Amino acid sequence: MKARGSNSKNPLAGFDVLTVLIILAISMIGILFIANAKSGPFTGEEHGFRQIWDKINFNYPSLQIRWFLLGLVLMLAVCLVDYHTYAELSLIGWAIMSFVLFVLLLAGKIAGNTTRGIAGWIMVGSHMLQPSELTKLILIIIVAKYASRAVDTDERVKPNRDFFQTLGLVAVPFGLVLAQPDAGTAAVFIAITAGILFAGRLSWKLIVGFVLLIVIAVVVAFFTGAMGEYQQARLLNFFHFTDPAKLQAIGINPKILDKFTNDQAVDALRAIGSGGMTGKGFFQANSYVQLGYLPAAHTDFIFATGMEATGLVGGLVLMGLYLLLILRALYHGFNAKDSLGYFIVVGVVSMELAHIFENIGMNIGLMPITGIPLPFVSYGGSSMWTNMMAFGLVINVAMRKPNKRYRGGGAKVAATALRSL
Numbered sequence: 001m002k003a004r005g006s007n008s009k010n011p012l013a014g015f016d017v018l019t020v021l022i023i024l025a026i027s028m029i030g031i032l033f034i035a036n037a038k039s040g041p042f043t044g045e046e047h048g049f050r051q052i053w054d055k056i057n058f059n060y061p062s063l064q065i066r067w068f069l070l071g072l073v074l075m076l077a078v079c080l081v082d083y084h085t086y087a088e089l090s091l092i093g094w095a096i097m098s099f100v101l102f103v104l105l106l107a108g109k110i111a112g113n114t115t116r117g118i119a120g121w122i123m124v125g126s127h128m129l130q131p132s133e134l135t136k137l138i139l140i141i142i143v144a145k146y147a148s149r150a151v152d153t154d155e156r157v158k159p160n161r162d163f164f165q166t167l168g169l170v171a172v173p174f175g176l177v178l179a180q181p182d183a184g185t186a187a188v189f190i191a192i193t194a195g196i197l198f199a200g201r202l203s204w205k206l207i208v209g210f211v212l213l214i215v216i217a218v219v220v221a222f223f224t225g226a227m228g229e230y231q232q233a234r235l236l237n238f239f240h241f242t243d244p245a246k247l248q249a250i251g252i253n254p255k256i257l258d259k260f261t262n263d264q265a266v267d268a269l270r271a272i273g274s275g276g277m278t279g280k281g282f283f284q285a286n287s288y289v290q291l292g293y294l295p296a297a298h299t300d301f302i303f304a305t306g307m308e309a310t311g312l313v314g315g316l317v318l319m320g321l322y323l324l325l326i327l328r329a330l331y332h333g334f335n336a337k338d339s340l341g342y343f344i345v346v347g348v349v350s351m352e353l354a355h356i357f358e359n360i361g362m363n364i365g366l367m368p369i370t371g372i373p374l375p376f377v378s379y380g381g382s383s384m385w386t387n388m389m390a391f392g393l394v395i396n397v398a399m400r401k402p403n404k405r406y407r408g409g410g411a412k413v414a415a416t417a418l419r420s421l
Contacts, residue, residue, distance in 0.1 A: 011080050014399040016332070019391060020072070022325045023376055027068050027384075029318055030377030032282065033306040035061045037297035042285040056283070060298060060379055067381040071388030078392030079399060083344060086393075087145040093138040094169055100131045101176040132185045133386040135173050136192060137393070140347030142169055143193050147200045148340035157200030167193075167210070178217070181227050184370030188354045190214055195350025196343050229256040238265075238368035267293045268304035268363050272315075279311030298379040300371060303363040318377070322356055329391070332398040341397035348390045 039057040104122070122129045146166040150157045157163075170193050178186040197207060221227040222235070233256050236242055244254035271288035274280065280287055289297045289305050297305045307315045326349055333345030352375055359374040361367030373383040 012076065012399070014401075015079060016328075016395045016398050019325065019328050019395060020075075022321055022328065023388070023391060026318070026321050026325070026376040027064075029306070029314075029321075030302065030374075030379075031061045031064050031068075033302050033309070033377060034064055034298045034379050036282045036309050037289050037294075037302065037305045039283060040285075040290050042283050042290055063381075064379055064384070067384045068376075068388075070381075071385045074385055075388045075392035075395070078389050079396045081396075082400060083141075083341060083393060083396045086141050087340060090138060090141040090145060091169075094142055094173075097131060097135045097138055098172050098176065101135065101173055101180075104131065105176055105179055128382075130185075130382040132173070132177050132180075132182065133382040135177075136185075136188060136351055136386060137389055139170060139173065139189055139192055140196075140344060140351065140390070140393070142166065143196045144340055144343035144347050147196050147343045148338065151200060151339050157197060157202045159203065159206055175217075178221055178227070181221070181231050182371070183218070183227065183231050184358065184372040187358070187370070188351060188372065191354035192347050192350050195353075196347050199343065199346040223251070233257050234369050264295055264301070264369060265362065265365050268301050269365050271301075271304045271308040272364065275308040275311040275314075277311050278313050279307070279309045282309045284309070299373060300359070300369070300378070301363055302374055302378045303360050306377070307363075319360075322352075322375075325391075326352065329394045332394055332401070335401050336397050337401045341400070345394050345397055348394050351390060352387070 035056055035058070038060045040055055042055060122131060143166060146162050147157050150160060150162060170189060174186050174189045177189065194207070194210065197210070218227075222232060232252075236247070236252075236257060241247070242257055247254045247257075267288060271294055274288065284290065288294050288308055294301045294304055303315070303318075306318065310317075329345055329349050329352075333342045333349070336342040336345065355372055355375050358367050358370060358372045359378070362369045362372075373380055375387045376384065
């Protein structure tokens, strides 16, 4: 049986249109949320379509549409090359991105070239790009490549020399991004690695050891100053550890709390609560977003912006679409041609879940505030392109599976893992 798309004259044979339609629906919701966040101010005296139309800021939504369309092109381009080729070239990509991250870190520390206190952005024309976003895709492929090579006859990942080399490859961009300091993106790197290794049924002792090493790295970064004061203040406020005397007792200057207050999280919760069951509606006067109480309303706090406008119903619709997208990706992973394809899909799912959980979690007060965007919803080109290419990898795996259900490769690894739980 020939794999779909492998010998077909149509290079996009087997392309998964349903996944793209789900992404399109989520992105359209995001564009509406962005327009609501950036338009106005509205006074409540606007009557009729024309008066409301004149106050809508089309700049941000139109840019988001352009980035989505370019992202679609990038997704298609990713699908054209067999994912095994990406695995073969992954070390080259890792070397290039590590060098770029290192240069950005030097530029930030020496020349003070930072954005929002993070030395991880490149100015291209009038827009900012974040190379660490692309690094996530490279790490997905690198760790998936190791896991697929290390899978034994029991479909379990076994640690060997390659295992520690792979952790070393992950540690380099992790350390560079953490030093920028961008703890949120560094945490996503860990989520990707942990997700793939967990799916490969790596020994629990090694997984626990891996987690402990990360905790130790974060604690060391916190107390040595490698983590920026803004990030330190975020963590202290999240854990409500703000007593000046206690901070001085452990060697922390209480003045760093002035860098950040927890007002953002409180205002986000108030905005969400004010939306009620069905929301206040879009472009409403005296809403939290219109009054300017939600900072980064079109990026970090886009979920609170949307919940205020659409209420619990709108939030559930959005999360339902995310669930469909994740389940669709897992379906392709379970039916992948081989374990490499399966682990690539697991890496993409791990990345998406980390973003969704962290962004929504910080909006509702369950997670510390970071700059992690909500996939396909938050404003930004780097995030949109990375997520589009990530699902390009998922569709790439789907296009190269056999026409009939294949009880091997991804399905075999997944089924064995589920039976062991």
